[in-house]
Amino acid sequence: MATQETRQLDEIISSRRAMMLTGGIALAGLMLPRAANAAALTDNDVLNFALNLEYLEAQFYNLAAFGVTIDKLPTPIPVSVNGGTAGTVTVKPSFAKVPFSSPVISAYAAETAVEERKHVTFLQGALGSAAVSMPNLDLYHSFNTLASAAGIGSAFDPFAHDADFLIGAYIFEDVGVTAYHGAAGAIQNKGTLGAAAGILAVEAYHAGLIRTALNQLDPTGALGLLSLTQKISATRSKLANPSGTPVDDIGLATINVSLNASASTYPALTFVDADSNSIAFARTPTQVLAIVTGGASNNQGVFFPNGLNGTIK
Secondary structure, three states: OOOHHHHHHHHHHHHHHHHHHOOOOOOOOOOOOOOOOOOOOOHHHHHHHHHHHHHHHHHHHHHHHHOOOHHHOOOOOOOOOOOOOOOOEEOOOOOOOOOOOOHHHHHHHHHHHHHHHHHHHHHHHHHHHHOOOOOOEEOOHHHHHHHHHHOOOOOOOOOOOHHHHHHHHHHHHHHHHHHHHHHHHHOOOHHHHHHHHHHHHHHHHHHHHHHHHHHHHOOOOOOOHHHHHHHHHHHHHHHHOOOOOOOOOOOOOEEEEOOOOOOOOEEEEOOOOEOOOOOEOOOOHHHHHHHHOOOOOOOOEOOEOOOOOOOOO
C-alpha cells in the first residue's frame, strides 16, 4: 500500500515529468506517410510496418548476442518470404559480436534476441501470404549518423562493449513501444489488436530492462551514460517533432526530491518514458519513420537506407 511519502514522491516526479514535457503529448492517431491514406490502410499494412521494425530489432540483437543474422542461426528465420527478395544487413567490416564482460548483460542480450526473432516469426505467420520480406538494413553507418546528430561524436559502435550495446539497444526499444502504441488506433480486428498489445508489453519490458541496466552501470551519471540517454531521447523527439513540441521522449536523469516537508533530499530517477499521466508515449508511423530513417524526406536513410517494404513506407 502506498504511504504518504511514496504518494508525495509520485506527485513530485509526475510534476517534474510534466515540466520536462513542455507542453504534453499529441494523442495517438495515424498521421499517414506518403502514398497512404486512412481509407486504404488495412490491418495487414499496419502489421507489415511492425514487421519491418521487428526485422531491424531482431537482426541487431542476434548479431550482438550470437554474431549472426537471423537467417544464419542454427534454426534460420526466413527474411525472404512470399517470393520477395530480402535485403542485406550492413555491419562494420571487422564485425564481431559484443565481447560481453558482464554475464548478466550477456544474458539480457540473448533473451531479447530470442524474443525479437519470435516477434518476426509471429508477424510473418499472422500475415501469411501478405508478409513482406526484410528490406535493406544498416547497422553500421546508421549509428555513426545518429551519433553525430545527437552530439555524441562522429562514430559509435554498439557492438564494442557492454555499455555501448546498452546504448544501442536504448535507441531501439523506446521507439518500438511508441510505434505499437501509436498504431493501435488503426487496427480494426480485435484479435490483431490484442496481439499487438502483447508485443507492445514485451517491448516495454525490454525498454525497462535496458534502462535499468544502464542505471546500474552508471547510477550517478559519472560515466556519462545517463547523459547519452538524454541526448538520444532529445534527438528522437526532435526527429519525431521537427517543430520542437511536443517533447515525447525522456532520458534517464537523477533528481533530488524532499519528502513530507523534510529538509532532507532523496534521489529519484526519471525512469519511465511516459507523459505526465504516466501513459506511454505514442508516435504515428510518420513520426517513427522520421526516427528510423533520420528524418529523410523520402523515408530512406539511416537504418533503412532504401526504405521499408509494404504500404507504410
